[in-house]
Amino acid sequence: MTTEKTVEEASNKRTGNAKDVGAVVNAIQILRHLANAEGPEGATAIARATGISPSTTFNILRTLSNEALTSFDNETKTYRLGLGLSELAVSFIGRSYADLIQPELERLSTSHSILITLWQVTDDAHIRVIAVSAPAVAHVNVAVGSRLPELVGAAGRCIASLRNLPEDELRRRLTRVRWETPPSFEEYQRDARDALEQGWAIDQDHLYRGVSMVASAITDHDRQPRFVISGIGISAQHDREKLEQIGASLHETARFISRSLFPQTGPTE
Template sequence: MADATEKHKDVGAVVHALRILQHLADAPGPLGVAAVARETGISPSTCFSILRTMARARFVSFHETDKTYTLGLAVAELATGLIGTSYLDLIRPEIERLALNHNMLIALWRVTEDGHIVVIDRAYGEHVVRVDMRVGSRLPFLIGAVGRCVAAHLDLPPAELRRRFTTLRWQNPPSYEQYEAEVAEAGKRGWTKDVGYLYRGITTVASAVVDQAGTPRFGISGIAIQGQQTPEQIDRLGEELRDVARYLSRALFPQRQPALSAIAS
């Protein structure tokens, strides 16, 4: 008969993964594979395989520029309310990855209570020629690509949406009918774009991060000089922005689980 220690032997790969996560949590900054392997006592090849697996599952974030790792968003999804990391710290690896993969400026916007969107972070692709949005830049929250996504989630009555539309200032204004149709489209597919309307010669693609009530809290947008990306590249970015925004919504604002008594009843 097997003894108790043999019967309940720990799984080595799981032990290694937990040790790596704990080490990354205690580290003062991002770490490379060699440093993680050395400091955890795990072989470099095993450490690399585990880190890559956890990166695909978003338990760690891989930083392409310096080949280092930090804790990822899935950790927050498991332990929301127990961690002290700010939303900005958690979202930044995602916008950096998007910027590098799509070679454009990726901006993170906060939706404010006074009806604006404000740039709170941004990351750049590798193009020499690029547009920029200063951190702190502020716009009405229904304008541009982010604004269409915000409007889709607010689901305003048509008369109120039209009233607010008349107060917006665009360099190349769309008609209200076009704007309304694009808001509806943003609601259906989870992302939308602005091609030269908010700013002439600038294409913006965006999606919105929402809380448990469906209220938009953040916007994520890709911003590029018009014509730098093909329509197919813009659509691929839009779909990835939608997927990232949905993931962030689940991770940062998880739905509350029903009480056991409610399930039983």
């Protein structure tokens, strides 16, 4: 069960803030719960599901209903999402995924002083850069529109881990990938297994000498890769420990975006 404390800690971990406003965090948690609920629910059931105290849950629901963000049924004493949410959401209609994700890319780039790119996984087994955020320090340049085979680099290891390809198919596809310093098949396979477990992968000097990459995949309802967020930097500026820290941060953000763009109806990790 999610508690008020753990919800707030999770939000702080992603944003880097010292402390978020508890009432706002709780209100968002209640709205997310109602968005995934099978039907209208009473205040007691909502409090039990979210781990927020009943009195706090009731007060938040009353406020949300006053603002039309939730709707209260007086007969059944239950709540559901309200029409007022459409007023907030209307500004997002017509915006691309790249536009929606761009603020997260900028936050990551600023926090870690590394170039952050958003790759779209295409239908022809490639990845294509659709958004970039560059740090103020010296960095590697990557142009929007750049394309690479989907199994290449750190992004490729993340994708391979989710594709779960048979070994012979993985070997065949990797023979078509060009690396400046190719990893062994066993090393690549091990990295892909690690990526599945930890949620991110690293490529140091394999795709391009002197360039290090770290990546995490944004997945859809079926846990298939739709986008990949990657950090790309000059190897001399980012040691292994720093890359691992960036990887964990990318994974937190990728999970957040996955939940936001492709919400699950069943239990989540």
